[in-house]
Amino acid sequence: MxxxxxxxxxxxxxxxxxxxxxxxxxxxxxxxxxxxxxxxxxxxxxxxxxxxxxxxxxxxxxxxxxxxxxxxxxxxxxxxxxxxxxxxxxxxxxxxxQLVGIEEPSFIHDSSYMGQDGYRAAYSYIGKNCILGDHVKIHSHVSLGVGVRIGDHSIIHAGAKIYEGTVIGKHCEIHSGAVIGSDGFGYAPQEDGTYKTIPQLGNVIIEDHVSIGANSTIDRATMGSTIIKKGAKIDNQVQIAHNVVIGENTVIAAQAGISGSTEIGKNCVIAGKAGIVGHLKIADNTTIGANTGISKNITKPGQTLLGYMGYDIKEFLKSYALFKKLPELQDKLRELEKKP
The missing domain is CATH 3.40.1390.10 (MurE/MurF, N-terminal domain)
Structure with a gap:
């Protein structure tokens, strides 16, 4: 061109x-x-x-x-x-x-519907009762389970797997290898030391203008929905567990993990390898630094958190300044101990 x-x-x-x-x-x-x-x-x-x-x-x-x-x-x-x-x-x-039409071999169930000017690549699979909007692009080796809904202008890249009941909004992009709607990690411990699987009966809802990176996983809810809200951007290799809610325009970098039933506010930034435990609430506009661990609710909006236990950035930097001086302080302490 x-x-x-x-x-x-x-x-x-x-x-x-x-x-x-x-x-x-x-x-x-x-x-x-x-x-x-x-x-x-x-x-x-x-x-x-x-x-x-x-x-x-x-x-x-x-x-x-x-x-x-x-x-x-x-x-x-x-x-x-x-x-x-x-x-x-x-x-x-x-x-x-330029990607319009149907390549063969590909499969779409008779009960499913695809809108105008869509694209289905060879070796793609669309199961029962799926509804795809206009201008939707389904690339090769994509699998859509029963009852999947995909809005206009969304793109599902090669090898992504979308489990049954998943709802994807308009102008979304799901990259290669992503798995949307797999079972949440739910097991009940038994008296004999074994674990009983808890059925995961909910789904995943992805709102408009969301991007999901390659090889990321978003688990279906136990009941209700795991929700990724409008405008969220999720990097490669991110794990989002069952019943999590990701707020509008929140961005999550690679290898971050968010445990079940945690609610992330809007306009948050979660850096690479950050980890957040379950059943927490993270306030709007929170920034969580790389490798940071969050184990308690963050109620004050606009904070930047660093360190294993998620300290406020100012407290973290003060503590780190003292930490760097520990060898020097240890030497001084030994000198003092030697004095009579």
Whole structure:
């Protein structure tokens, strides 16, 4: 696909400085740009590459002032990073729109329905009583269980498994290897030391504009629903247990784990390898640092928590400053013990 620089500027609402008729067919990094490519400059540590790049166009912010001559054409937008992101979105949408139709062999049960302009890849499976909206993309080796619902413009990537009863909203993206709706970890200990399986009869509800990363798992509820609310973004290899609620626009990084029946507020940030025990409530706008453990309710909104026991960041940094001094304090203590 080729577009002129002027056409791209119109998409971004930007202004062209240079040859607007040159054709663009590729997205480039500014340090690797070649003719026919478009790059962007938002971090000024990359500014020196602007004067060397062979990219045909570079997206810059409105207030950017170059201090050397350059050969490329500029597209000035309000914010260069946001502008380039918009361009990536447009490019991705064009690629997605080309995937329409049915590849064989694939299977859809007679009782299921798929809307207009959808895509079913070869070796995909759609079970009984499923309802898929318009422009839904189902890639190869995807399996949809009985009664799955998927909203318009959602994408299920190769190898994802969606268990029965799962509800997925509009404009969602489920990446490869994700498992949505598997049984929650529910076992009742018995007197003889064995465990009795507790049936998991609920489902998973994923609201609109949610992204689920590769190889992440979201367990179905014991009763009721495990809920991922609108706009949440979940990274790869995240575990979300049964009856958890993830608030709107909360982001969760790789290898984090959230135990059963915990409720996470909206606009929270949970960093990689963080762990949260079950049956807790985490207030809105909470940030939980990497490797942090949370074992109690967080009731005050807007806190940043670090450390194994989830200390407030200010208390954690004070404690860490003392911790670093422990060898020195130990030496002083030994000197004092030697004195008569």
């Amino acid at each position: 080729e577009f002129t620089i002027i056409q791209i500027a119109e998409i971004l609402g930007g202004k062209v400085e240079g040859d607007g008729q040159e054709k663009i067919s590729r997205l480039d990094k500014i340090q690797e740009g070649e003719k026919g490519g478009i790059a962007f400059l938002s971090n000024m540590k990359y500014e020196p590459f602007l004067y060397k790049t062979k990219a045909s166009a570079v997206i810059v912010s409105e207030d950017f002032e170059p201090n050397k001559p350059f050969e490329t054409t500029l597209i000035r937008v309000k914010n260069a990073y946001t502008g380039f992101t918009r361009l990536l979105e447009a490019y991705a949408e064009l690629n997605k729109s």
